Amino acid sequence: MNKIAFIFPGQGAQYVGMGMDIVENYRAAAEVFDIANESLGFDLKRLCFEGPNEELIKTENTQPAILTTSIAILKVIDELGLKAEITAGLSLGEYSSLVYSGAFKFEEAVKLVKVRGKLMQETVPLGVGTMAAIIGLERDVVEEVVRESSDAGVVECANYNCPGQIVISGEVKAVEKACDVAKEKGAKKALKLSVSAPFHSSLLRPAGDKLNEELKKVSIAEMKTKVVSNVTAKIIENESEIRELLSKQVFMPVLWQDSIEFMIKYGIDTFIEIGPGKSLSSFVKKTAKKLGVKVTTINVENMTTLSKLKEFLS
Template sequence: MSKIAFVFPGQGAQYVGMGKDIVENFEVANNVFELASEAIGYDMKKMCFEGPEEELKKTENTQPAILTTCIAIAKVLEEKGIVPDITAGLSLGEYASLVISKAMDFKDAVSLVKKRGKYMQEAVPLGIGTMAAILGMQREDLEKALERAEEFGIVEAANFNSPGQIVISGEVKAVEKACEFAKELGAKKAVMLPVSAPFHCSMLIPAGEKLELELKNIDIKDLQIPVIANVHADYYKDKKEVIDLLVKQVSNSVLWEDSVIRMMEDGVDTFIEIGPGKSLSQFIKKISKKVKKQVITYNIENSETLDKVLDNLANK
């Protein structure tokens, strides 16, 4: 029996114009943007459709903007009768999964991720922390590079995205040294990333503590669709786990590769990436080659890609 997973991207996928033609063509998507504007107190359409890019790139704007675009598209799919068997999202994308699973109301989620973005940005002063992508290296070898770099400061694995792509995070000097050591130990490439904070490492624990206080103020309901959590690449057992796992997620590694493998093992053969960009689809293709699983990946970010996916699913 074929299973469908909805997967949602994280920060970095944004671009000016995202969601525009979906909103122009579907009332249900327009309603999502209207709700977002009400919840956060500024015009979400203007932010996503017009920018400017510098404003959209600010973490506290990026996170609600991407979440809004993802949910707007997902609601169109729901309206067309397409619902997932399982859902997961990368970092910020996990909030979209929780909204789709009915664990969290969209208005609560969009307000929450605006604050999450602000807390993550404020946790570490600008210039103190950074991130880098390490390409073409096994986890075990990267661990050795990180151990060697620890004498220069905090540096940790932040995202296990796909075979051969791991992102590290921490203090600038330690991250730079880890890149050097990774290359010495056989990494094909080590690229410093243009980010404003060291996400998904222990330096972000204070942001998680602030987020916890906000999470305690919202109504979390039973999950109607299984959601895989980034922190342990396993399913949320029940709504009682939501606060704990979302707090940990801020400062823990994102186990995306493991999450995708888990979904494949549980029978998912069709992945629909919903929202701006195609990075998750690319990761999933690499992961499927590694585990030798035949899967189909789609991405939906506008009306054209939506029509294509609807046609393909109708003909399956």
Template sequence: MSKLAFVFPGQGAQYVGMGKDIVENFEIANKIFEQASEAIGYDMKKMCFEGPEEELKKTENTQPAILTTCIAIAKVLEEKGITPDISAGLSLGEYASLVMANVMDFKDAVLLVKKRGKYMQEAVPLGVGTMAAILGMEREDLEKALEKAKEFGIVEAANFNSPGQIVISGEVSAVEKACEFTKEMGAKKAVVLPVSAPFHCSMLVPAGEKLALELENVKINDFKIPVIANVNADYYKEKTEVKDLLVKQVSHSVLWEDSVIKMLEAGVDTFIEIGPGKSLSGFIKKINRKLKKEISIYNVENIETLEKLLSNF
């Protein structure tokens, strides 16, 4: 039996102008942006549609901006009768999945991710940590390179995005050494990323602790649809797991490749990437090369891509 999944991107997908034409054409999307502005205390439309880019790139602005754009577009799809059987999101995108599953109220979620962004940014002083993308290397070989690099400081696998694309995170000197070692061991490329903090590694444990305190005030509801968690690439079993797994997610690896495999094995044959960019669509294509399933992948980020999707449904 065919299944449909909504998938949501993480930080880095943002761009000035995202969501603008959707909001101008759909009142439900406009309402989501207004709710976001009310919850966080500044004009979300201005932030997303006008920037400036430097402001939008600040982690505490990026996270609520992407979440708002994703939910605005997802609500339009819902209004058009397109609803998911299952959902997952990459890092920040997991919050969009939880909102769509009715587990978290949108206004609670948008304020929460603003604080999450702030805590993640503050956890490590600027210039102390970084991240790098390692291309064309198997997990087992990468682990060996990381073990060697750990002599120079903290360095860990942060994101398992797709076969041959893994992001590492940690202290600058250790990440740079890991890049050297991975290239020596046959990686096609090792590229230090222009990020402001070493996300999804143990250096962000303090951010998770602050997030835990914020989560105490957030109401968690029953799941309307299954959602896959980044931390273990498995379905949330109970609503009581939500807070603990979201806290862990800040400082643990994002198991995106494993999460997509879980959806493919569950019979998902249509993926809709909702929100800015289409990096997840690329990852899903690469992940499916091994499984060779018959799948359709769409991304919806503006009127043009929305119309393309609707013409197929």
């Protein structure tokens, strides 16, 4: 019997057309987009399916768009009778996890992540902050790189994605210096990312504080499924922790590799990535390989990948 985890993507996974063929084929998925449109007061469905891309990539649009697409696909998976023992989501994806667990109502979560996106975008003026992916260095070396580069400004580890891939975040000059230092220390690549803000760095603490105020307005119900927090890489034990963890998550590193390791040790052998893209599946494979463990990963983002999931279930 497979032990299943659902995992949900974060910002950066979006593309024009995401979720479209699933919505055309499944009423339950279409209903999720209708609820999102009504909750947000604008045509999110049209933005996801038709673009334009420059509107979709605005953080305050990207976040509700990915959440809605993930939950729409989740509803279809739910109709197949598939259940997860535990879930996790990368950054924004944690909100999809919390909707699945029953802690958040979708119609409240979709409004919340739009505000979250706006706060994350507005806190640091455009051009001040950036992020970069460091490929091919061990964690302790990347941590040394950011320490050595911090005389140029704020630079911190932001996403521990998988072995050999860590994203750093901070002020432009400091991040650029860290990229140079990383290359000197043998990084295969040090690539600046096309993001508009230094996510998951201490520069975003004011956004976390403001988000905490927004979270106070949202009702949180009892969780029916275990959720692993980005901030702690452990199961959220109590609903009362959710607000604080989500506030911290904005300006603290995402412990994604640690979260996957935790779930593998928990006994999970099958990871189903629900939503646009398939980068999480690749992070899971690399993490499992380092642990010397074999796991199954399936990403579900359209009718083709959904049919692969059905084959797996049969």
